[in-house]
Amino acid sequence: MSKMLELKNIDTYYxxxxxxxxxxxxxxxxxxxxLIGGNGAGKSTTLMxxxxxxxxxxxxxxxxxxDITGMKAEKVVxxxxxxxxxGRLIFPELSISxxxxxxxxxxxxxxxxxxxxxxxxxxxxxxxERRKQMGGNLSGGEQQMLAIARALMARPRLLLxxxxxxGLAPLIVKQIFEIITKINKESGTTIFLVEQNANxxxxxxxxxxxxxxxxxxxxDTCDTLLANEDVKRAYLGL
Amino acid sequence: xxxxxxxxxxxxxxxxxxxxxxxxxxLELFFGGLTRGSIYALIxxxxxxxxxxxxxxxxxxxxxxxxxxxxxxxxxxxxxxxxFPGFAILVLAVIVAVIYSAAYGFxxxxxxxxxxxxxxxxxxxxxxxxxxxxxxxxVMLAQTSDFLPFPSxxxxxxxPGLTGIITSSEVVIVAVTVVVCVAxxxxxxxxxxxxxxxxxxxxxxxxxxxxxxVNTVISATFVIGSSLAAVGGVLIASHIGQINxxxxxxxxxxxxxxxxxGGIGSIPGAMLGALILGLTEAFAxxxxxxxxxxxxxxxxxxxxxxFRPAGIMGKQPTQKV
Numbered sequence: 001m002s003k004m005l006e007l008k009n010i011d012t013y014y015x016x017x018x019x020x021x022x023x024x025x026x027x028x029x030x031x032x033x034x035l036i037g038g039n040g041a042g043k044s045t046t047l048m049x050x051x052x053x054x055x056x057x058x059x060x061x062x063x064x065x066x067d068i069t070g071m072k073a074e075k076v077v078x079x080x081x082x083x084x085x086x087g088r089l090i091f092p093e094l095s096i097s098x099x100x101x102x103x104x105x106x107x108x109x110x111x112x113x114x115x116x117x118x119x120x121x122x123x124x125x126x127x128x129e130r131r132k133q134m135g136g137n138l139s140g141g142e143q144q145m146l147a148i149a150r151a152l153m154a155r156p157r158l159l160l161x162x163x164x165x166x167g168l169a170p171l172i173v174k175q176i177f178e179i180i181t182k183i184n185k186e187s188g189t190t191i192f193l194v195e196q197n198a199n200x201x202x203x204x205x206x207x208x209x210x211x212x213x214x215x216x217x218x219x220d221t222c223d224t225l226l227a228n229e230d231v232k233r234a235y236l237g238l
Numbered sequence: 239x240x241x242x243x244x245x246x247x248x249x250x251x252x253x254x255x256x257x258x259x260x261x262x263x264x265l266e267l268f269f270g271g272l273t274r275g276s277i278y279a280l281i282x283x284x285x286x287x288x289x290x291x292x293x294x295x296x297x298x299x300x301x302x303x304x305x306x307x308x309x310x311x312x313x314x315x316x317x318x319x320x321x322f323p324g325f326a327i328l329v330l331a332v333i334v335a336v337i338y339s340a341a342y343g344f345x346x347x348x349x350x351x352x353x354x355x356x357x358x359x360x361x362x363x364x365x366x367x368x369x370x371x372x373x374x375x376x377v378m379l380a381q382t383s384d385f386l387p388f389p390s391x392x393x394x395x396x397x398p399g400l401t402g403i404i405t406s407s408e409v410v411i412v413a414v415t416v417v418v419c420v421a422x423x424x425x426x427x428x429x430x431x432x433x434x435x436x437x438x439x440x441x442x443x444x445x446x447x448x449x450x451x452v453n454t455v456i457s458a459t460f461v462i463g464s465s466l467a468a469v470g471g472v473l474i475a476s477h478i479g480q481i482n483x484x485x486x487x488x489x490x491x492x493x494x495x496x497x498x499x500g501g502i503g504s505i506p507g508a509m510l511g512a513l514i515l516g517l518t519e520a521f522a523x524x525x526x527x528x529x530x531x532x533x534x535x536x537x538x539x540x541x542x543x544x545f546r547p548a549g550i551m552g553k554q555p556t557q558k559v
Contacts, residue, residue, distance in 0.1 A: 053446060077449035089444035091437050102437050105430075106449040154448065 003062075004029045004190055005050065005081075005158060010059035012042075012049045019045040020056070021214045027158070032184050032191045034201040034222060036235055037211035043194040044086050046211070047160050050192075051083050052076040063158075078106050082156035086163045086194075088147040092136025096127055099135045099146055103153030113153070120149035123179055141172035148179065158190045159183070165197045173197070177204055198235035202226045210235075262403055267524040268517070269404040269412075273477070275516025276415035279509050280470030281493030282500070283422065284343075284463025286508040289497070290439040291459050293359065297366040298346055299467060300490020301373035302339045306468030307388070307475040307485065308377060309335040314389050328391040328476070335468040342373075343464025344457055352453075370487075377483040384482065391476040407477045414473060418466060419509050426505060431458055439503070492535070499539055501552020510550060514538070 005027040012020040020042050027033045037043050048054040050061055052073040060069045068076055082103075091099050100120060104113045121128035124145040130138065135146060144164055151159060161180065165173040181204050184191050195201035202208055202222040210218040210231060218225070225231050232238040250257055258266075281303050288296045310331040317327045350369045354362040392407040426432035438445040438455045446452055474489075475481045492515065500511025515535055522534035548554045 051447060053443065072451070073446040074449040074451045077447065083447050085444065085447060089441050089447070091440045091444065093440055094433070094436060098433060101433060102445075102448050102450075105434065150448070 002029055003027070004031075004064060005192075006062045007046070007050070008060050008062065010046075010049060010056045010061070012045055012054055012056045014045075014054075019214050020049065023059070023211075023214070023216055025209050025216060025219070027190060027192055030184075030188055030190055031207065032181070032193060032205045034193045034195060034198075034205035034208040035211060036195055036198040036201055036208060036231075038196070038235075041211040042214040043211055044162055045214075047083055047085075047162050047192075047194060050076075050160060051081060074106070077154060080155070080157035081160065082151045082154045082158070083160040084144075084147045084151045084162060084164060086166065088140075088143045090135035090138070090143045090146055090150075092134060094135055095132055096135060096138070096146055097131040099150050100127075100153050103150035106154065112155070116153055116155060120152055123152075123182070124149055141168050141176070144168060144172070144176055145179075148176070148183075152183065156189060158192065160192045160194070162194045163196060164193075165195060165200065173200065180204065198231070199226075202231075258402075263524070265400070266403045267520045269400075269408050270524075271517035271520030272513070273408040273411050273516070274519055275496075275513040276411050277470045277474045277489070277512075278493045278496040278516055279415055279419065279512035280466045280473075281489055282497040282508040282512045283419075283505065284467050285494050285497040286500070286502055286505060287435075287459050287463050290503040290505075291435065291456055292351070292355070292362075294351060294362050294366065295494070295502075296346075296351075296460075296463075297363070297490070298350070298369035298373060299343075299463065300486035300488075300493070301370050301377075302343050302346075302464045302486070303467040303471040303489055303493075304377065304481070304483065304486030305342055305373065306335040306339040306464075306471030307481045308381060308483075309338040309468070310391075310472035310475060311386060311388055311481060314391055318389060324391055324393050327389075328393075328472075331391060332469055332472050335472045336465045339464040339468035339471070340461045343460040347457060347460040352456075370490075374483050374486070381483065385480045386482065388475040388479050388481050390479060391472070407473075411473045411477060414469065418469065422462070422466070423505065431455070435459060495535065495539055498549055499542055501546075501549025503553070504549070504551045507549055507551030514550075 003026050007023055007025050010020050010023040011018060023046060035043055035046065045054065049056050052068070052071050052075065055070040060067055062068070063079065063081065068079065091102060094102065100117055104116065107113055126142055127146055127149055135143065138146060148164070164176050164180070177200055180191060180193065183189050193201055193205060202225055205222040208220065208222045208225045209216050210225065218231070250259060281299065284299045284302070285296060288294060313331040313334045314327050317330060346369055350365045351362050354365055392410045395406045397404055397406070397409060426436060434445065434450045434455050435458070438450060438452055442452055493512065496512035496515040497508045499515060500507030500509070518538050519531050519535050523531045542550060546554070
């Protein structure tokens with residue numbers, strides 16, 4: 001397996017407050033990588049740094065052998081990295097179908113967009129039923145589905161998911177995680193999954209990273225992490 | 239007794255320099271109000287669009303309108319001297335004014351607001367007021383502080399049945415505004431950039447994450463808003479017949495009021511607010527006294543804001559649970 005994305009010694013700051021300390025990690029083509037950690041560990045900051053919304057003060061982000069450190073967010077998206085952010089961030093006053101259009105904002109291939117829209121509706125039939133409704137009127141679970149569908153509309157090669165389970169009923173979470181696995185298997189999309197629900201995330205992931213206070217403190221295959229005593233105690237509540 | 243009966247059946251009143259029925263007077267006020275409302279709408283759209291995207295009240299927007307009017311005057315002067323026909327002058331004056339004002343709007347955003355994007359909200363507001371004062375004084379020094387006569391660019395034509403009640407320039411102003419408002423609404427609803435603008439207004443961070451260049455969207459907002467103000471500037475200057483460096487201030491405040499009345503940030507709100515404000519002013523002037531024009535306008539604003547604090551079509555703040 002070849003490296004798709006690599007973070008090398010990243011330090012990211014909010015103003016003068018350092019949020020990430022010397023973070024290094026890599027993602028191979030076709031993998032599902034999970035990043036687990038508590039509140040404020042720096043998981044979302046890591047994703048925002050990859051996406052170009054935040055620029056790291058030190059270190060570099062290399063994607064497909066190209067240094068994308070400090071690249072503008074819209075350029076990063078055009079290279080195939082797409083994020084489903086924490087809290088979903090649905091456009092509340094755009095209809096569901098318009099939300100999907102926005103996902104494909106940078107694409108010009110009309111037929112491809114149409115195809116992907118149908119694929120998204122196939123994955124999430126509820127979105128098709130409600131396609132004319134405003135995004136803000138959806139339930140939390142439906143919004144999460146819409147957020148994932150919108151990201152897929154960009155036809156990403158690397159999909160970043162930030163806490164897709166947040167605030168959702170267990171049954172919906174299960175459904176969403178099944179779809180994440182399906183996306184990875186069917187279209188070979190590489191997935192970087194950030195989760196507080198460590199148990200679920202480690203079950204669908206291939207390799208995992210554990211983050212604490214802005215630092216990567218542990219990395220291994222997900223199976224090994226699931227069996228690790230420290231991980232069990234801190235994140236699995238066992 | 240007899241004369242009273244006659245008066246009730248066919249009341250004739252004297253207004254301006256003519257005599258007409260109450261109905262004719264009402265219609266004249268109504269069309270005057272529509273015209274005012276149209277101009278307010280053209281300016282208010284710029285306020286509301288900019289506010290919708292970056293939550294800034296662009297106090298320099300009235301000056302953009304004034305610069306549009308001045309550009310129109312210069313173009314009209316040059317083309318008039320070259321012997322162009324009236325209608326061609328009007329079209330060219332509007333086009334050049336739009337280009338000029340758009341360039342000013344674009345540049346103002348880059349110079350005065352963009353560097354302050356991460357700053358506390360008060361900073362760009364002060365910067366906007368500073369820009370407004372700067373532009374007024376710049377035009378005063380570069381041109382003059384006196385009122386300048388503005389040629390009547392809108393050709394005269396007769397409106398069957400309404401002669402003397404509505405003038406041709408009022409018809410043109412209202413018609414142009416309607417066309418512009420419909421075009422803008424369609425653009426915002428279906429255009430790719432229009433959708434990107436709505437998305438950016440609703441969630442700037444997510445807009446970035448789907449690949450929208452937020453800087454481009456903000457610039458486009460300023461360019462569109464400024465263009466609309468320039469159209470309004472040339473048309474109203476030609477209607478009223480004179481301009482000076484200060485016209486942007488009053489028109490700007492009124493249009494801003496209209497935007498707040500309709501719900502700042504809402505495009506249909508700005509159109510509706512402008513219409514209501516224009517009509518209120520016209521009827522207050524006509525039926526009460528022109529001294530009370532502003533009193534009625536702002537009393538209406540206060541009244542509406544008491545019952546709908548976010549404006550008529552503004553989003554009423556909802557409690558998050």
